[in-house]
Every structure is written in structure tokens, then in C-alpha cells.
Amino acid sequence: MGNFDNLNSSIKIGPVELKNRYVVAPMNETFAGAVGEATAQYIAYFAARAKGGFGLITTGAIMGTKLASKYVWGRNPYLFSPLHIQGMSLFNETCHHFGAQTAAQMTIGFGRQGHSDDHHELTPAATGGLPYEVAVEKSCHPLVDDSFRRSEIAREFLVGQNTFEMSIDLIHSEQKEYARSIQLAGKAGFDAIDIHGPHGYLEHQFLSPLSNKRTDMYGGSWRNRKRFLLEVAEQTRYAAGNGIAVGCRISAEEHMEGGLTREEMIDVAQDMQAIGIDYISLSDGAGYPENGHLVPDPERWAHWPDAAADFKKALKIPVIMVGAHDPVLAESILAEGKADLIALGRQSFVDPELPNKVAAGNIKDIIICKRCNICLSRSLADCGGPRCPHNPILGREFEFPEYHMGPRRPNEPIMPRAVRGGMPSLQRPWWKSEVPYEEKNSIPFRGPGTR
Numbered sequence: 001m002g003n004f005d006n007l008n009s010s011i012k013i014g015p016v017e018l019k020n021r022y023v024v025a026p027m028n029e030t031f032a033g034a035v036g037e038a039t040a041q042y043i044a045y046f047a048a049r050a051k052g053g054f055g056l057i058t059t060g061a062i063m064g065t066k067l068a069s070k071y072v073w074g075r076n077p078y079l080f081s082p083l084h085i086q087g088m089s090l091f092n093e094t095c096h097h098f099g100a101q102t103a104a105q106m107t108i109g110f111g112r113q114g115h116s117d118d119h120h121e122l123t124p125a126a127t128g129g130l131p132y133e134v135a136v137e138k139s140c141h142p143l144v145d146d147s148f149r150r151s152e153i154a155r156e157f158l159v160g161q162n163t164f165e166m167s168i169d170l171i172h173s174e175q176k177e178y179a180r181s182i183q184l185a186g187k188a189g190f191d192a193i194d195i196h197g198p199h200g201y202l203e204h205q206f207l208s209p210l211s212n213k214r215t216d217m218y219g220g221s222w223r224n225r226k227r228f229l230l231e232v233a234e235q236t237r238y239a240a241g242n243g244i245a246v247g248c249r250i251s252a253e254e255h256m257e258g259g260l261t262r263e264e265m266i267d268v269a270q271d272m273q274a275i276g277i278d279y280i281s282l283s284d285g286a287g288y289p290e291n292g293h294l295v296p297d298p299e300r301w302a303h304w305p306d307a308a309a310d311f312k313k314a315l316k317i318p319v320i321m322v323g324a325h326d327p328v329l330a331e332s333i334l335a336e337g338k339a340d341l342i343a344l345g346r347q348s349f350v351d352p353e354l355p356n357k358v359a360a361g362n363i364k365d366i367i368i369c370k371r372c373n374i375c376l377s378r379s380l381a382d383c384g385g386p387r388c389p390h391n392p393i394l395g396r397e398f399e400f401p402e403y404h405m406g407p408r409r410p411n412e413p414i415m416p417r418a419v420r421g422g423m424p425s426l427q428r429p430w431w432k433s434e435v436p437y438e439e440k441n442s443i444p445f446r447g448p449g450t451r
């Protein structure tokens with residue numbers, strides 16, 4: 001099998017150093033409370049992965065504005081009010097106690113992939129009147145089939161709710177609130193911010209010609225469709241300050257006729273790099289309408305190493321790739337320079353101790369995910385969160401004392417990194433300058449002067 005020197009080596013993403021190359025991929029694990037609070041189970045679930053040796057723990061999508069919190073996929077956490085800091089601070093203290101760094105995947109909204117409580121309200125989207133429709137033939141069949149068999153609730157996800165077009169004033173107010181929420185994440189102790197821009201959610205909807213039919217400054221040309229995400233990234237980079245890493249998760253391509261291509265998404269990643277984003281985390285696919293690449297089986301995953309390599313060649317910042325469950329395969333991907341870090345989602349469900357086993361050379365003890373998707377189908381069918389037939393602890397971590405934080409360690413910092421280092425003021429944010437829009441619009445996205 002050889003050694004695993006690359007997987008076990010440290011790496012820096014911006015100002016943050018990770019002890020190894022393993023990342024818990026962002027999953028909407030639905031362990032938060034009914035009003036977005038970080039519950040004991042939410043914290044213990046991530047504590048198990050931190051204790052298991054993952055270098056970076058990435059949360060599922062945290063709702064970064066009050067409007068976003070009205071239209072969620074499931075029980076997602078909230079972080080747009082100081083009232084949300086306490087639970088997230090305990091989350092960070094716990095993960096840090098077990099030796100992991102943390103990234104808050106912050107979303108400005110789910111857009112047309114969001115759902116209200118009664119599944120009837122109009123949801124905010126890049127443009128109105130375009131609810132999504134799931135193409136079953138392009139879906140992950142074990143997930144869809146099992147979910148629909150389990151619950152009528154899951155069938156409601158086949159077709160999205162009707163949407164309303166976000167006005168320019170609403171776009172700007174949401175961006176401003178989101179930027180303030182980034183600072184709350186810093187105060188809560190997160191080491192990194194992961195901008196939520198993949199597979200069909202709001203940031204992605206502005207990019208895609210399949211979902212963005214606007215005719216104003218946020219639609220039409222490729223430059224205009226990029227505008228929303230790049231503005232969010234610029235504002236996030238400014239609000240986070242210098243002590244926190246900022247990354248962005250995007251789809252590598254859409255895999256749908258007329259949809260976003262890999263070349264276009266590489267162009268977006270290069271723009272992000274020019275803005276000062278510290279890493280790119282790759283997902284795939286168009287989202288719910290084409291969820292077979294969002295939740296890939298082995299056949300749909302097969303192109304992933306080459307896709308990641310294309311991004312890696314075009315960028316100077318680290319690239320995170322998902323789905324390499326087998327550590328031998330993961331090590332070869334890193335050794336060949338196709339990616340810099342390996343993110344695991346369903347694999348972290350089934351075996352949260354995988355990084356520790358790799359570090360100790362106990363490869364034979366690793367439990368490999370079979371991609372049966374019982375975990376996700378339970379969440380989609382609203383059956384109380386994910387469970388795994390090969391990991392009976394999943395969903396019950398809070399009952400086990402080994403995942404509870406003990407006394408604070410000697411010399412452990414009391415103040416979060418962001419509070420110790422200070423954060424920029426948002427009282428007079430730079431993006432509200434007096435420069436006319438026409439003059440700002442003449443500045444290219446890429447290169448010096450973007451900010």
C-alpha cells in the first residue's frame with residue numbers, strides 16, 4: 001500500500017494551518033434545532049469527526065440572513081444574530097478541543113431550492129417564475145427511490161415552489177446583512193468561512209443561464225451573471241479580516257445542456273483567486289434538477305480527479321476535491337498533484353475515525369461507504385436525520401461522553417482568533433463608496449484593482 005505522507009502532511013489555507021489533508025465535507029446533516037440553534041447532537045456529531053482526526057471540519061450550510069432562514073432545505077443552523085453566537089462558540093470550542101480547525105459554510109440563501117414550512121410561499125430567487133423540477137433519470141436512484149417510498153414529504157421536493165425575482169435593493173440589503181453575519185462567525189471562533197456557491201443554491205443560480213433570466217446588471221452576459229457571487233466574495237473577504245481563511249465551494253460544471261461548463265467555472269475560480277479567496281472547494285452538478293452529480297455514484301464520480309486537476313492547473317490556491325473514499329486512491333490523487341485536500345461527506349458518516357486510522361497505518365480497519373444512501377434518504381424523507389447501517393452511533397453521538405469537551409486545556413486561547421486580531425468595521429464598508437456604478441463597472445474583475 002505504501003505510505004500516506006501526503007494525506008498526513010500539513011497545509012496552509014490562507015492564514016490557517018491544517019494538520020492533515022482530510023476535510024469533513026459540508027453536508028446538510030439536519031442536526032440543528034427547529035430555530036437554527038446548535039443542539040447537543042449537532043455539536044457532538046462534529047466532535048466525533050474532530051476526534052477522529054479530520055484536519056478541517058466544514059459545517060453544512062449556515063443561514064446567513066433572516067430571509068434565508070425562512071426557506072431552508074431542512075433543519076439548518078442560523079448565524080445572523082448575536083443570539084446565535086453562544087451555540088456556535090461551543091461548537092468551535094469543542095472541535096478545537098479535539099484538535100480540528102473549523103469552517104463555517106455560510107449561505108446567503110437557497111433561492112429556488114429553498115422551501116417554506118408549508119411548501120406554498122414564494123421563495124426568493126435570481127429571477128422569478130422558475131421553480132426547479134427534478135429529472136428523475138438524472139438523479140441518484142437509490143436516494144430518490146428510497147426517499148419517495150418512505151415519505152410523501154419527499155415527493156414535494158420533486159417540484160420546487162414558485163419564486164419571486166429579487167430586486168436590486170433586496171440583493172444589496174441581503175449582501176450587507178450577510179457580511180455582518182461573517183463577522184459574527186469570526187466572533188464565534190470559526191477559523192475559516194466557506195462561501196456556499198455550489199449545485200443550484202442562490203449564488204449558483206445567478207451564475208447559471210438555466211436559472212438566471214434577468215435582463216439587468218445581474219443577468220444576461222457572463223460578466224453580469226458572475227457579479228452577484230463575486231460581490232459576495234469581495235464583501236466576505238473584507239468582513240472576515242486577515243485572521244480568517246475564506247474559501248468558496250462551487251460546482252465544477254452543470255452536466256446539463258446549455259448549462260455551466262467547466263471552463264466557465266474555472267474562470268469563476270480564477271476571479272475568486274484574484275479577489276483574495278484562499279481556497280476553492282469543488283462540488284458538481286446543477287443541483288436538485290440533476291442531483292446525480294450532487295450525490296454521485298461511482299460511475300458519476302469517475303471524472304472527478306481529472307476535473308479537479310483542471311482547476312488545480314489553473315489556480316495557485318489550494319483545491320479541495322470530494323469523494324475519494326479509499327485512502328490509497330486519495331493519496332495517489334494528492335501525489336499526482338490533482339488536488340490539495342480530500343473532503344469526505346458520506347464516508348465521514350460511516351467512519352469518522354478514518355484519518356486516525358490512516359495516520360496509524362490501520363487501513364484494514366477502515367469502513368468504506370457503500371453509497372447505499374440510507375443516510376441521505378432518511379433526511380430527505382424527514383425521518384429524524386441521517387442514520388447508517390454500518391455506523392450505529394451516527395445521529396446519537398451526543399449520548400457518548402467521549403465526544404463531550406473536557407476542561408479547557410492549558411494555554412488554550414480564551415478569545416477567538418477574530419476577536420483577538422480585530423475585524424474591519426462595517427460602518428462605512430468600502431463597497432458603498434461614492435464611485436459611480438459606471439466607473440466601477442469599467443474595472444475588470446481579475447487582477448489588481450478588483451478590490
